[in-house]
Amino acid sequence: MGDKEIRVPKQKRSIEKKQRIKDAAIKLMSEKGYHSTSSNEIAKEAGVSIGTFYSYYKDKKDLYKELVADIYDVVITPMNLSEDSDNLSIEETVYLYIETVFKGHEYETAFQREIASLSEQSDEFREIEMVHKKGLTQMFISVLSAYKDELKVKDLKTTSYLILTTVEAAVHDTMFHNGGKNKKAVIRELTAMIVGYLF
Amino acid sequence: MGDKEIRVPKQKRSIEKKQRIKDAAIKLMSEKGYHSTSSNEIAKEAGVSIGTFYSYYKDKKDLYKELVADIYDVVITPMNLSEDSDNLSIEETVYLYIETVFKGHEYETAFQREIASLSEQSDEFREIEMVHKKGLTQMFISVLSAYKDELKVKDLKTTSYLILTTVEAAVHDTMFHNGGKNKKAVIRELTAMIVGYLF
Amino acid sequence: MGDKEIRVPKQKRSIEKKQRIKDAAIKLMSEKGYHSTSSNEIAKEAGVSIGTFYSYYKDKKDLYKELVADIYDVVITPMNLSEDSDNLSIEETVYLYIETVFKGHEYETAFQREIASLSEQSDEFREIEMVHKKGLTQMFISVLSAYKDELKVKDLKTTSYLILTTVEAAVHDTMFHNGGKNKKAVIRELTAMIVGYLF
Amino acid sequence: MGDKEIRVPKQKRSIEKKQRIKDAAIKLMSEKGYHSTSSNEIAKEAGVSIGTFYSYYKDKKDLYKELVADIYDVVITPMNLSEDSDNLSIEETVYLYIETVFKGHEYETAFQREIASLSEQSDEFREIEMVHKKGLTQMFISVLSAYKDELKVKDLKTTSYLILTTVEAAVHDTMFHNGGKNKKAVIRELTAMIVGYLF
DNA sequence: AATGAATGAGCCTTCATTCAT
DNA sequence: TATGAATGAAGGCTCATTCAT
Numbered sequence: 001m002g003d004k005e006i007r008v009p010k011q012k013r014s015i016e017k018k019q020r021i022k023d024a025a026i027k028l029m030s031e032k033g034y035h036s037t038s039s040n041e042i043a044k045e046a047g048v049s050i051g052t053f054y055s056y057y058k059d060k061k062d063l064y065k066e067l068v069a070d071i072y073d074v075v076i077t078p079m080n081l082s083e084d085s086d087n088l089s090i091e092e093t094v095y096l097y098i099e100t101v102f103k104g105h106e107y108e109t110a111f112q113r114e115i116a117s118l119s120e121q122s123d124e125f126r127e128i129e130m131v132h133k134k135g136l137t138q139m140f141i142s143v144l145s146a147y148k149d150e151l152k153v154k155d156l157k158t159t160s161y162l163i164l165t166t167v168e169a170a171v172h173d174t175m176f177h178n179g180g181k182n183k184k185a186v187i188r189e190l191t192a193m194i195v196g197y198l199f
Numbered sequence: 200m201g202d203k204e205i206r207v208p209k210q211k212r213s214i215e216k217k218q219r220i221k222d223a224a225i226k227l228m229s230e231k232g233y234h235s236t237s238s239n240e241i242a243k244e245a246g247v248s249i250g251t252f253y254s255y256y257k258d259k260k261d262l263y264k265e266l267v268a269d270i271y272d273v274v275i276t277p278m279n280l281s282e283d284s285d286n287l288s289i290e291e292t293v294y295l296y297i298e299t300v301f302k303g304h305e306y307e308t309a310f311q312r313e314i315a316s317l318s319e320q321s322d323e324f325r326e327i328e329m330v331h332k333k334g335l336t337q338m339f340i341s342v343l344s345a346y347k348d349e350l351k352v353k354d355l356k357t358t359s360y361l362i363l364t365t366v367e368a369a370v371h372d373t374m375f376h377n378g379g380k381n382k383k384a385v386i387r388e389l390t391a392m393i394v395g396y397l398f
Numbered sequence: 399m400g401d402k403e404i405r406v407p408k409q410k411r412s413i414e415k416k417q418r419i420k421d422a423a424i425k426l427m428s429e430k431g432y433h434s435t436s437s438n439e440i441a442k443e444a445g446v447s448i449g450t451f452y453s454y455y456k457d458k459k460d461l462y463k464e465l466v467a468d469i470y471d472v473v474i475t476p477m478n479l480s481e482d483s484d485n486l487s488i489e490e491t492v493y494l495y496i497e498t499v500f501k502g503h504e505y506e507t508a509f510q511r512e513i514a515s516l517s518e519q520s521d522e523f524r525e526i527e528m529v530h531k532k533g534l535t536q537m538f539i540s541v542l543s544a545y546k547d548e549l550k551v552k553d554l555k556t557t558s559y560l561i562l563t564t565v566e567a568a569v570h571d572t573m574f575h576n577g578g579k580n581k582k583a584v585i586r587e588l589t590a591m592i593v594g595y596l597f
Numbered sequence: 598m599g600d601k602e603i604r605v606p607k608q609k610r611s612i613e614k615k616q617r618i619k620d621a622a623i624k625l626m627s628e629k630g631y632h633s634t635s636s637n638e639i640a641k642e643a644g645v646s647i648g649t650f651y652s653y654y655k656d657k658k659d660l661y662k663e664l665v666a667d668i669y670d671v672v673i674t675p676m677n678l679s680e681d682s683d684n685l686s687i688e689e690t691v692y693l694y695i696e697t698v699f700k701g702h703e704y705e706t707a708f709q710r711e712i713a714s715l716s717e718q719s720d721e722f723r724e725i726e727m728v729h730k731k732g733l734t735q736m737f738i739s740v741l742s743a744y745k746d747e748l749k750v751k752d753l754k755t756t757s758y759l760i761l762t763t764v765e766a767a768v769h770d771t772m773f774h775n776g777g778k779n780k781k782a783v784i785r786e787l788t789a790m791i792v793g794y795l796f
Numbered sequence: 797a798a799t800g801a802a803t804g805a806g807c808c809t810t811c812a813t814t815c816a817t
Numbered sequence: 818t819a820t821g822a823a824t825g826a827a828g829g830c831t832c833a834t835t836c837a838t
Binding site: 604611637640645646648649 | 797
Binding site for chain 5: 007009011013014017048049050051052055
C-alpha cells in the first residue's frame, strides 16, 4: 500500500542530485534549524522539484538520518585511536583524543549543533544519533583498558562515561558557543584534568 | 499600531490565572516539547481562553522566556555557595556544588531538558538562558578565588569555564538521559576529578 | 495528543455557518463526486476559511458522515409505515412504501447517487450508510410480519431482502439514471410484481 | 501538438505486455479501488516502465475503459439465451438467465464491484459501462417477445427494464455484499417472483 | 520502442494570532 | 477584562504525466 519506492541513485547525475539535496539541507538546517526548514525549501535550494526530493527520501526525517550518518562517517571514523595509541603515552593518547574530537567538531559545526539540539529534544532523534555514537564509546573503553594496571581509578565504566561526557561537552561548548576562541587553552587544561584524574 | 497592550496582573485572581498558564505550559512542553505544544492547547489546559493567553503574553516565545526565568530563580538562586563555604574545605565545597547542581536538575527535569534543547537550537533561545546562567559563573569564580593560593592551576578563567561546563554536562546527561541512575557514582568521581585537577 | 477539539456550534451564526459548509459540500460532491471535491474547495464555496472547516469537522470523511446522517434523517424517518398501515390493504401498503422510497430519492438526488457510489466503493463508506439503512429493513420486516398468515412465501428473511433490494434498485435506477421519466409505470409494475409474489 | 501517438501492439511481445498491464490493473483496482491505484503502481506491478504504460494508454481512464470492455466480453457475450431458450419453458428460461447473471458476477467479482461504483459516480464512467450493457437488454427483450401471447403483462418495455434491474441488483448485492452466501435462496425466490409476475 | 527520472499542481491539515462581541 | 470563533499562510506529501536519453 504505502510502500513508496525510494530511488537509490546509481548514475552520476542522480548521485550529484542527491548530494545537492543533502548540501542544501545541511545549509538550511544549519542556518534555521530542522523544524524551520521545510522540505519544499530544501528542494528549491537544491534546484530540484519537491517530487524529486520525495523520490530520494521517504520524508524529512529520513533525510536527516542520512545527514547524521554522513556526519558521523566523516567525524568519527578517523578517530581510530587504538591503532596509533600503541606507541603513545597515556598523556599523548588523551591529548590526541581531545584534539580529534575538536577536529570532528570543525566539520559542519553549525549542523552538528543542530544534531545536538534535536538529540536533546526527543528520544527519537537521540536514538538516531546514538546509533552512530555507540562505536566511539566502545573504542574509548578499549583504549583505557590497555592502561588498566597503571590507573588509579577503579570504576572504569563511570570513568569512561565521565571523560567522554566531559570532553564532548567542553569541545561542544567551545566550538558551538564560543566560536573556538579558547580552543588551545581548553585542550591543555582538559588534558591536565583528565590525566591528573586517571593517575 | 501593533503595540499590543500586555497586561501585568496585579489582582490575586489574575496572578493565579497567569500561574495556571505557566503550569500548563511547563506540563505540556515537558511532555511534548516546545514546538509540538500549541498556544491553544496551553490555554485549554490552563482553563483559560486563548484571548486571555494573548493578553498576558505577546506570543509563545514571550511565555517561554518567563518560564526560563522562573526555573532559574528556583534552581540557581539557592546556590549561594559563598555563604556556606567559609567553613568548608575545598573538597567539601566542590562536593556541595555538584550536589546543588544535581538538586537543581531534579526540579522540572523534563522542562529543563527542553530548555537545553532550545538553547542549543538557536542563539535567540540560548541568550534567554544565558542571561540567567551568568550569575552562576560569577559566583563560582569568586568562590574559587578564595582558594587562590592553594590552587595548582593558573588560568583561573579557563579552569572555571571547564569545571562549570563539565559539571553541567555530567549532571545534565546523568539526569536527562540516564534517569539519574548512576548519580552517586558520578558525584564521587566528578568530585575526585575536579579536586585532583585543582590541587 | 492529536485530540483536536471539534467545535459544536450553539449560536445561531455558527449553526448557519456549519449549514453553509454542508450545503456547499452537498452541492460540490453532487457535481463532482466526493473524491474530486477538496476540503479547501468546500470551505471556499461555503464562504468560510479552511480553518473554520477543520474546527467543525475532523476531516472530509467526518463531514461526509454527517451529510449521510442528515440525508437519512430526511429520507427515512418519515417512512413510518407501521403507523399508517393498520387500515390499509397489503397492496396499498406496498404501493405506499414504493412511493415513499421514490419520494426519498427526490431529495438531493445527485448526492444520494454519490452515497450509493461510495458505498459500492469501499466497505468503510458502506458501513457509514448501513448504520442508517438498518432501521428501514427492520421496519419493513415488522410490517410484513403482520400479514404473515396471508402470505404465500415462507422464507420471510430472503423475501424481505429481495423486495428491499428490488425496490431500492428500481427506484434508484429510475431516479438516478433515467431522470424519473418512467416513474409512474415503474411504481405500477413494481407493485404488481411484489404483490403477485407475496400472495 | 498534444496528439500523443498511442501504439496499437501487433507483435506478440507487445500484446503480452499490454495484457500484463491489464492484469496488474485489475488486480490492484480490485484490491484498492480505481482512485487509490496509481498508474506508476500499475506499471510496476506489470513489470513495465511508466513510459511504456503511457505509450499504450492515453491515460488511466483509457485503460479503465479497456478493462470494462474486456469484462463485458467475458461476462455478457456468453449470455446468449435466445439460442438455448427454444426448447425451454419460460420458467426454465428465467432460471437460466438468473443463473447466468450470477455466473457473470463470479468472474472478477471485486473488479466488477469497482465498475459498479464508478458507474454510479459519474456519467462518464456510466456511459463506458452502458455501451456494453445495452446488448444484454436487447437480448432479453427479444427472448421475452417470444412468449408474448402467454404473458399477463402489457408494458413490455417497463417489464423488461424492471426485471433486468431487479435481477442485476439482487445478484449484485448477493455477490458483492453478502459474499454469495444466500445465492441459492435468492435464485429460487427471484425466479418465483419474476415468473409469478409474468404469468 | 522503452525507460524512469523529473516535474509541480494540488491535496489535506495545523496552528499562531486576531478581533468582534 | 475575557472570550473563542475565525483566519489563512504554510507545511508535508502524492501522483498523473512528460520527455530526454
